[in-house]
Amino acid sequence: MDHDEARTALNKLGWPDWMLDLGIRANFHCEYCDKDMLADVDSYDGWQKDHIVPDGNDDASNLAIACKTCNFIKRNSDPRALAKGQDRDSLVAAARKIVSERRARKEEVLHKTKNAVEALLGQGHASGSV
Numbered sequence: 001m002d003h004d005e006a007r008t009a010l011n012k013l014g015w016p017d018w019m020l021d022l023g024i025r026a027n028f029h030c031e032y033c034d035k036d037m038l039a040d041v042d043s044y045d046g047w048q049k050d051h052i053v054p055d056g057n058d059d060a061s062n063l064a065i066a067c068k069t070c071n072f073i074k075r076n077s078d079p080r081a082l083a084k085g086q087d088r089d090s091l092v093a094a095a096r097k098i099v100s101e102r103r104a105r106k107e108e109v110l111h112k113t114k115n116a117v118e119a120l121l122g123q124g125h126a127s128g129s130v
């Protein structure tokens, strides 16, 4: 399969050219957490495009491939104030920073939740109350 045949095959699988171009630029990884978006069905199903600057500009320079979790975590955050420059790479780097800080906070909440759930389940078993 050559390059053109591969593109045609992907078009037939539901990938429009503009989306393929975004995927190629991102190496088919989430641009915020580096998740391989083709690794498994969950990843593939989580494929989303994010507006780097949430101003509705649909130009390819303002779009990034993001996994569902990163896109949700980033929401409408505007990376311009945090970015070292206003070029795409600087804006993506700033958005990555925003997302990774929020992910770290979520990790903490998850950790505390797991501990509490373990205690809850352990206590329920010990007392026999279900």
Ligand SMILES: [Zn+2]
Binding pocket: 030, 031, 032, 033, 034, 035, 066, 067, 068, 069, 070, 071
């Ligand atoms: Zn991600």
